[in-house]
Amino acid sequence: MTTGIEKISFYTPRYMLPLEDLAAARGADYNKYRVGIGQEIMAVAPPDEDIVTMAASAALPLESYFTSIDTVFFATESSIDQSKAAGLFVHGLLGLPKRCRVIELKQACYSATLALRIATQMVSANPKTRALVLASDIARYELGSPAEPTQGAGAVAILVSNKPHILTLDPETGIYAEDVMDFWRPNYREEAVVEGKTSTRIYLHALQNTWKHYQEQSDRSLDRFDHCCFHTPFTNMARKAYQLLQKQQSKHTGTDKTEKTFEEQVAPSLHYNRLTGNTYSASLYECLACLLDQNDLELDQKKISFFSYGSGCTAEFFSGTISPGYKEHLFTKQHQALLQDRTALTVRQYEDVFQLSVPRDGWDHQFGEYRTGPFRFSGVSGHKRIYTKT
Ligand code: HMG
Numbered sequence: 001m002t003t004g005i006e007k008i009s010f011y012t013p014r015y016m017l018p019l020e021d022l023a024a025a026r027g028a029d030y031n032k033y034r035v036g037i038g039q040e041i042m043a044v045a046p047p048d049e050d051i052v053t054m055a056a057s058a059a060l061p062l063e064s065y066f067t068s069i070d071t072v073f074f075a076t077e078s079s080i081d082q083s084k085a086a087g088l089f090v091h092g093l094l095g096l097p098k099r100c101r102v103i104e105l106k107q108a109c110y111s112a113t114l115a116l117r118i119a120t121q122m123v124s125a126n127p128k129t130r131a132l133v134l135a136s137d138i139a140r141y142e143l144g145s146p147a148e149p150t151q152g153a154g155a156v157a158i159l160v161s162n163k164p165h166i167l168t169l170d171p172e173t174g175i176y177a178e179d180v181m182d183f184w185r186p187n188y189r190e191e192a193v194v195e196g197k198t199s200t201r202i203y204l205h206a207l208q209n210t211w212k213h214y215q216e217q218s219d220r221s222l223d224r225f226d227h228c229c230f231h232t233p234f235t236n237m238a239r240k241a242y243q244l245l246q247k248q249q250s251k252h253t254g255t256d257k258t259e260k261t262f263e264e265q266v267a268p269s270l271h272y273n274r275l276t277g278n279t280y281s282a283s284l285y286e287c288l289a290c291l292l293d294q295n296d297l298e299l300d301q302k303k304i305s306f307f308s309y310g311s312g313c314t315a316e317f318f319s320g321t322i323s324p325g326y327k328e329h330l331f332t333k334q335h336q337a338l339l340q341d342r343t344a345l346t347v348r349q350y351e352d353v354f355q356l357s358v359p360r361d362g363w364d365h366q367f368g369e370y371r372t373g374p375f376r377f378s379g380v381s382g383h384k385r386i387y388t389k390t
Pocket of ligand 1 (some may be wrong): 029036148197203237280310311
């Protein structure tokens, strides 16, 4: 009996900022953002959209499966409460079964990967049930900082069951952990603190170590993968990651050339990220959704590699196989419509939205109505967050 991903659905907010405009406002060369970092647009969450509304919106297309869900994992690093799992708000909004476990997981951008692993094992042990893995984040850095053009927002909902219509995972997995300060967000801050150059170096160091560990268990070389998905804070990071693996492979085989190229193996998974920015815990699975949504690719039985990285740091290299007939189980049109139908903000509007943080006094506050998905974070009352359906 196999378990794996039955469905995968992606959501991103209805507002965005073209990075060409941001470059002009910051006095930067747009080519630095477009070519050097590899980003064109960043998704912007309005004040009445948060990790809960984005995750619930990502999960809503899976409605017909809700009665069979007995576990909800909510992976995020944009947590809204020190105690209550954000998944419980989603549980309420979606009317999920009361016979259910709900938990929030945190380890920077990595946590959805562990959620996926645990979910797979739980469903294997009890094949009548399904688990819902939600990954939802808003990437925020200081205005005007070098990291600003890599911001973004979005969520992914993954249904795990014994009907893996999309993907099954291989048992081999390479893991790595090290206590480092490359990126973190103290409880008193809304923006992450980041040592940008250190973070890219540690990301690559973790990749090298997880790849080595993975290869100790599997004889698959880089060329054996049809496509490679990476945690993508910005698309040029995925390019750097792939180049590192190519170098490792060349060292291993003693030849200069690998059979496949970045354009073949990696580029098809990066289009969405280029248009949303970093979605932290959702980013790797956004790349998977993007790859699956490429109409011109036939991915039946194709082998995919995954590299999951969470600053701090924990990383995992693993792989899986796309299921035959996967195309019948996608939400491609919905994903593409979401990305096409967004309202562009001016830099001034983006900065205003950025500065509108949730009031901390706990009294009654109602947020103005912006464009959102099917759910809104409509305000706060008596220290309680109020969510409504639109
Ligand atoms: P920077 O220091 O301003 O950029 O910020 P730079 O000067 O290094 O330039 C970036 C690239 O653009 C360089 O290319 C330049 O050569 C090129 P590279 O050498 O890297 O290949 N460039 C140009 N190209 C074309 N035309 C031009 C031009 N000018 C320059 N005119 C940095 C870059 C990534 C450091 C910054 O954006 C940052 O701090 N970002 C946030 C941190 C981050 O994303 N780190 C990635 C690894 S850690 C990670 O993935 C975890 C994370 O997702 C969080 C989590 O786990 O929760 C962040």
